Amino acid sequence: MVAAYFLIPMLMHDYAGNVDARLVHADSLELQIALLAYAECYARLTQRGRTSGTYTRCNIANEPTLDEMSFGRWARYRRHALGLTRADVAARAGMAQSNLAAIDAGRRSAEPRTVARLRATLSARPSILFDRNRAAILDAARRHRVTNGRVFGSVARGEDRPCASDVDLLVELPKDDAAAAYLESADEAARILTVPVDVVPDRGSRADRVLTAARREAAAL
Structure with a gap:
């Protein structure tokens, strides 16, 4: 895997501060895909007026991220x-x-x-948390109109470790308000699993080698 650098807008740690552009080093498939997805969805929110210098992350029933x-x-x-x-x-x-x-x-x-x-x-390994809460993740996906969910990365390969791995999900987003569905579904999945979750849109227009590799190893929810 060739390392890559991404200059993308990153939200502050509490998701309520000013937006900051940072140069992020990505040396893994999972992180490269996640950063591409994040940059795309953040740009969509900005274009639609859903965010500003004091952007606040949406979440269900005011639950914390x-x-x-x-x-x-x-x-x-x-x-x-x-x-x-x-x-x-x-x-x-x-x-x-x-x-x-x-x-x-x-x-x-x-x-x-x-x-x-x-x-x-x-x-606990993220894969154990994921297996125990698969039904809750599917329910959350339905609420956010996220379809064709698949897991890839270390969890799919059986290589995940406690405190060192996240959960990577490849999904199809609704055509309307896709950016909000992306952010909110990721927040809720992370809240359910209590580990970081990267939700990656499976878009045919970005069928590059990293996304192709994710599709190849992805397993249905």
Whole structure:
């Protein structure tokens, strides 16, 4: 894979600051495809007046994006994604269930050692999270009118690792308001899975070698 550089508008970490153009180094197939898709959809939003220097990311029911989540909220979402109860997690992490409940609800900040313990307890390969929540991902896709969803990249190849891999989805977007569907479906999928998700539009007009490679390894949802 030949490394590439992309000069694209990148949103600030909290998705509510000024838009900043950055030179991004992409040395993997998955990142190159994701950056191409992001740049295209961001341009569409800009052209349609959906964004400005103070662009705010759309999301369902004002739920935070993955990057906006507090640790307590992330831990609660990850627990649900793994199908674990609060009692399960507290027992595995060796902590009182009441302490976990307070962290879950945002009433208490977790100390660094507690954060490390919970992250270890809740660690999981993205492929496991994806398999457990496949139905929820399909439901989210239907809500955003995203069709023909397929997974590619490390999850499809069985090479994903906890804390090191994201989930790459190849999809077909609705012809009207495709940019909003792209951004919102990616946000909701990441919220469900509690790992970064790259949603890539499968557009015939951009049938280049990287997209062709993604199609070749993609597996249906």
